[in-house]
Amino acid sequence: MSERTVYADNNATTMVAPEVRDEILPFLTELYGNPSSMHLFGGQVKTHLDLARQKVAALINADPSEILFTSCGTESDNTAIRSILTTNPNKKHIITTRVEHPAVKNLCQSLTTNGYRVTELSVDKYGQIDLDELRENINDDTALVSMMWANNETGVIFPVDEAVQIVKSKGIPFHTDAVQAVGKIKIDAKKTPFDMLAISGHKLHAPKGIGVLYVRKGTGISPFIVGGHQESGRRAGTENIPYIVGLGKACEIALNIIDKEQTQIKTLRDRLEKELLEKAVDASVNGDIKNRLPNTTNISFKYIEGESILLLLSAQGIAASSGSACTSGSLEPSHVLRAMGVPFTRVHGSIRFSLSRYNTDEDITIIVDKMLAIEKRLREISPFTED
Amino acid sequence: MWDYTDKVKDHFFNPRNVGKIKNPDGIGEEGSLACGDSLTLTFKLGEDKKIKEAKFQTFGCGSAIASASALTEIIIGKTLKEAEKITNNDIADYLGGLPDEKMHCSVMGREALEAAIANCRGEDVNELRDRHKNVVCQCFGVTDVEIVKTIKENQLKTVQDVTNYTKAGGGCKACHAKIEELITGTMGVQDESEAPKKTSSRMTNIQKIKLIEEVIEREIRPALKADGGDIDLIDLDGNKVIVALRGMCSSCPSSSYTLKEYVEAKLKEFVSEDMVVEEDKL
Numbered sequence: 206m207s208e209r210t211v212y213a214d215n216n217a218t219t220m221v222a223p224e225v226r227d228e229i230l231p232f233l234t235e236l237y238g239n240p241s242s243m244h245l246f247g248g249q250v251k252t253h254l255d256l257a258r259q260k261v262a263a264l265i266n267a268d269p270s271e272i273l274f275t276s277c278g279t280e281s282d283n284t285a286i287r288s289i290l291t292t293n294p295n296k297k298h299i300i301t302t303r304v305e306h307p308a309v310k311n312l313c314q315s316l317t318t319n320g321y322r323v324t325e326l327s328v329d330k331y332g333q334i335d336l337d338e339l340r341e342n343i344n345d346d347t348a349l350v351s352m353m354w355a356n357n358e359t360g361v362i363f364p365v366d367e368a369v370q371i372v373k374s375k376g377i378p379f380h381t382d383a384v385q386a387v388g389k390i391k392i393d394a395k396k397t398p399f400d401m402l403a404i405s406g407h408k409l410h411a412p413k414g415i416g417v418l419y420v421r422k423g424t425g426i427s428p429f430i431v432g433g434h435q436e437s438g439r440r441a442g443t444e445n446i447p448y449i450v451g452l453g454k455a456c457e458i459a460l461n462i463i464d465k466e467q468t469q470i471k472t473l474r475d476r477l478e479k480e481l482l483e484k485a486v487d488a489s490v491n492g493d494i495k496n497r498l499p500n501t502t503n504i505s506f507k508y509i510e511g512e513s514i515l516l517l518l519s520a521q522g523i524a525a526s527s528g529s530a531c532t533s534g535s536l537e538p539s540h541v542l543r544a545m546g547v548p549f550t551r552v553h554g555s556i557r558f559s560l561s562r563y564n565t566d567e568d569i570t571i572i573v574d575k576m577l578a579i580e581k582r583l584r585e586i587s588p589f590t591e592d
Numbered sequence: 593m594w595d596y597t598d599k600v601k602d603h604f605f606n607p608r609n610v611g612k613i614k615n616p617d618g619i620g621e622e623g624s625l626a627c628g629d630s631l632t633l634t635f636k637l638g639e640d641k642k643i644k645e646a647k648f649q650t651f652g653c654g655s656a657i658a659s660a661s662a663l664t665e666i667i668i669g670k671t672l673k674e675a676e677k678i679t680n681n682d683i684a685d686y687l688g689g690l691p692d693e694k695m696h697c698s699v700m701g702r703e704a705l706e707a708a709i710a711n712c713r714g715e716d717v718n719e720l721r722d723r724h725k726n727v728v729c730q731c732f733g734v735t736d737v738e739i740v741k742t743i744k745e746n747q748l749k750t751v752q753d754v755t756n757y758t759k760a761g762g763g764c765k766a767c768h769a770k771i772e773e774l775i776t777g778t779m780g781v782q783d784e785s786e787a788p789k790k791t792s793s794r795m796t797n798i799q800k801i802k803l804i805e806e807v808i809e810r811e812i813r814p815a816l817k818a819d820g821g822d823i824d825l826i827d828l829d830g831n832k833v834i835v836a837l838r839g840m841c842s843s844c845p846s847s848s849y850t851l852k853e854y855v856e857a858k859l860k861e862f863v864s865e866d867m868v869v870e871e872d873k874l
Contacts, residue, residue, distance in 0.1 A: 330838060510628055512653035516604060530628045531653035531694075537762060538628060546836045546872055548826045550801075553628035553651075586610050586657060588621070588632040588649035588798050 211568045214524045215408075216357050216385060216501060216559035221451070222410040228454040229412070232447035240444055241435065250446055257453025261417055264456040265387060265402070267394040273418040273426075273436050274449050278384040278405030279308040281418035282351075284429040284440070285380045285401035286312055289349045290321070291427040293378070296348030302326045302334055302363075303544040308403075309351050309382050310540070322346075331493035332361040332545045339368060343375050350379050354386035354402075358528060358541040358557055359492030360501025362390065369399050378424070384408055388459035389466050389498050400424050406448060410561070411455035415448035462562065470560050471499035473569050477558060478502040480573045485580055491547055491555060500560045503528070503542075505551035508590070509583040514556055517579040523572055528555040550589075596654060597688035603658035608665055611647040620708030620717070621796040622700050624733045625827050627759055629656045629697065630798060633704040635667065637712070643667050643675060648704075655687075655694040662686045663701040676709050678702065679745050680757075695757040699742055717796075728774070729760035729767045733829055736774060743778045751775070800863065801828055807862040808835075812855055816841055823855065826872040833859060836872040847871075 212220065238247035240254045258269040275281045286309065290299075301313050303325040313323045324342045326334050339350070350372045355362045365381055372379045380401040386392060387402075388409035394402070401424065406415035420426055420439070432441030482488050487507040506514065511529025518525055528539025530553060538552045547555070558572065584590045596604070616634035623630030629652030638644030646664040650657045662683055667675045680698035684690045690698060711717045726736045742748065742757045751771045755761040761771050795803070805825055816823055821841030826834040835855065837847050844850065848871075856869040 330836075508651060510652050510656070513604070513657060516654045520605065529653070531656075546824070546826070548824050548836070549625040549628065550825070553625075586607060586649060587651045588612075588630055589651055589802065590649075 209522055211523045211564075211571050213558040213560055213564065213568070213572060214526050215561040216360075216557065217526055218407045218413065219410045219561055220563055221412050222455060222458060224458060225411055225451045225454045229447045229451040232450055236446075240446065241433070253450050253453075254444060254446060257449045260453035260457045260460075261404070264460045265392045265394050265404075265419060266396070267419055268422060270437075271394070271419055271422055273420055273439050274444060274452075275416040275418055275440060276414060276445070277416040278306075278382070278403050278408070279416075280429065281403035281405075281416045282306075282308040282380075282382050283312055284418050284426075285403060285420075286316075286349065286351055287429060288425075288427040289378045289380060289401070290316070292425045293348045296346050298322045298324065298344060298346040298348060300324045300326065300339065300342055300347060300350045300352075302328065302352055304328055304332060304356055304358075304361075304541040305351070305353050306357055306382055306384065308384075309353070313351070321348075326352075328544050330546050332356060332359045332491070332541065333493045333496065334363055334368075336364060336367055336371060340371055343372070343377065347375075347377050350377055352379075352381055354381050354383035354392070355390070355498050356492070356541060357385045358539055359503045359545075360385070360498035360559070361492045362386065362496045362498065364496075365399070366397050369397050373398055385498060388456070388463070389500060391463060394419060394421070406452040406455065409455050409459050411452040412448050415445055415452050417452070465562060466499045470562060470564070473564055473566065474500055474502055474558075474560055476566075477560075477569045477572060478504065480569075481576060484573070484577055486584060488580075489551065491542055491545065491551075501557065502559075503555060503557045505542075505547065506554040506556065506580055507550050508587050509554045509580060511554055511556060513583055514554070514576075514579055517582070518556075518575060521571075521575045521579075523575055525572075526557050526559075528557070529553045594654070594691050594694065596658075596691070599662075599686075599688040600655055600658040600690065603661040603687065604654040607648075607657055607661040609645075609647045609661065609668075610649070612649055613645060613647050616708075618708035618712030620704040620706065620711060621798055622704040622707060623652070624797060624829075625801065627732050628652065629700060631656070631660050631700050631704045632798065633660070633663065633701075633708045635708060635712070637672075642669055642671050652697065652700075653694075655690050655697040656700065658687055659683050659690070659697040659701045660704075663705060667705065672709050672712060675705060678705060680742070681746060692753075692756040695746070696759045699738070699758055703738065727829075728770050729758075729762075732759040732762060734758050734760035736770075739771065739774050740778050743775055749775065795864070797828060801825070803863050804828065804833060804859060804867075807858060811858045811862060815854070816850070819844075831864065831866045831868055833867055833869050834872050835869060 238250040240251035258272045261272050262269040299313050326338050354365050369379050378400045381399050383402045384405040387404045400421045402419040404417035407413040426439045430441045488504050491503040511527030512531040515527050528542045530538040542552045613634040617637045618635045620633045632649045635643045635646040646667050648660040648664050650660045680702040683698040683701045707717050728736050751761050751768050754771050761768050822838035824836045826836050851869050859867040
């Protein structure tokens with residue numbers, strides 16, 4: 206390993222912000238009370254729980270009562286989808302997209318064995334959906350539309366505003382997995398009338414093990430975890446106070462610097478992308494570059510393989526990820542890139558770099574230098590390279 | 593992250609015998625684009641009829657590169673008779689083992705060796721390939737012969753084992769029933785020969801892919817672009833060329849005409865008579 210890690214895999218997880226860690230620590234030491242207790246020792250913790258709920262709500266311009274703390278983004282997605290289906294028991298049709306995160310995709314797939322019919326909307330070569338296809342697929346039996354806000358692999362942002370309008374005009378509930386979007390782009394629950402929205406703490410510099418489900422006021426919820434009366438009876442289990450407080454802090458920071466994502470981080474991403482495309486032998490970007498998260502670039506290096514690239518990057522202290530089959534446990538290449546019709550020659554050599562506010566200009570220089578050297582090296586080994 | 597042995601890491605970071613021997617005595621190519629791995633093995637025999645020099649080129653993951661590198665070290669100094677006895681397990685053992693999910697990398701090595709030896713003996717490599725034509729796993733293009741051979745050599749008992757060793761069944765899972773059948777059948781049935789089917793072109797997959805890309809670039813793409821369209825090669829499965837039409841072409845009502853009458857015609861003219869073009873349905 207080299208002496209310094211260049212972390213460019215922030216869509217996988219992020220560093221816990223030092224301010225977040227500092228906020229958490231007292232709750233791992235003296236402030237260990239249970240917010241449900243009747244004594245002041247627990248009561249003071251309840252105050253911090255409420256405060257954190259306000260901070261999370263503020264980030265997406267929601268009401269604090271609409272914020273439900275969960276253990277992770279996947280739990281939030283599962284709660285939302287199952288709850289919507291349970292509260293609309295007569296409808297058996299789900300509309301989602303072909304590029305969802307497994308938290309939604311695999312859940313919907315598993316529901317087909319319970320008599321549900323799932324329509325996965327296709328995407329074009331830029332990874333973008335067609336709203337007409339959404340309109341055409343809505344019918345009287347449609348119980349739910351679940352559509353991610355931004356894609357984890359390509360960073361492509363879906364036209365959620367328009368999609369919600371279409372879906373809500375038919376009176377159908379709308380859930381969005383916004384795990385990659387919250388904290389990176391502005392989301393406003395007052396402006397966009399989605400019914401449920403999932404957030405994951407560790408994607409925005411809070412720790413792993415904390416998530417949020419936004420539930421619009423007036424929307425019924427069938428609890429996923431049944432037990433005590435925590436979270437107004439909507440999610441049982443003693444609250445994970447340290448991480449909830451940490452997530453509150455992370456959301457507060459995100460709200461204050463969200464513009465920075467659009468300037469500082471985007472500038473770095475654009476430089477990284479431009480230099481790699483210009484200097485690499487054969488590289489191309491995957492995804493709709495006009496509607497994309499500011500921190501993500503997904504680049505395919507033709508005829509060289511992603512896992513090999515990652516191993517060599519890793520040996521140089523650089524962390525990134527790939528859509529190659531060999532990096533997944535299932536041996537299947539990225540379902541997102543395949544749905545976009547990216548040829549196999551490029552899917553297997555796809556590398557995602559996802560940045561955060563902790564990346565620097567120097568990081569980009571290092572990534573470009575090392576990546577180009579790795580490309581050259583693997584091309585020398587590849588049978589597709591001319592002798 | 594995969595749990596690779598130090599030996600695998602060593603062969604990945606410092607691959608031995610990289611390259612392609614000019615005028616080799618034996619050449620073998622294995623793998624496919626869909627799988628994301630591909631291996632070209634070349635060797636030269638010495639005066640003593642032993643393999644004197646061996647080189648490889650690999651498009652693939654860390655363990656694919658390591659397996660190919662190990663293979664070259666294993667076969668150097670061996671006679672063809674000795675070399676043909678090498679199994680994928682020998683390659684994996686040489687590397688101190690491979691993760692189960694990566695055993696198919698060693699299988700690819702064994703298959704390339706098999707092809708290279710056949711080539712060296714003047715046997716028709718395409719005939720060998722044709723014996724492998726009965727594709728069970730469409731996702732990864734794995735044939736029954738490969739699966740049966742791997743089941744035997746490694747005493748595989750479950751579909752998951754077969755997936756780990758050959759990749760077969762790792763995609764859509766539609767072939768799981770067929771793999772089950774092969775596992776049950778393999779214990780009793782010893783006959784693995786299939787009636788050879790019509791031999792197609794003499795080109796290997798890699799040569800074909802390169803040529804198809806050239807023809808698309810030179811003969812096809814400019815014409816489509818003139819109409820605001822484009823085309824991408826998605827994959828090659830035997831002689832079936834899978835392409836995606838882009839831009840104006842993708843919504844053009846006469847796109848199927850374009851595919852058959854133009855793209856396929858060009859590929860038949862410049863690549864091989866038996867090329868069949870299909871549009872990527874995914």
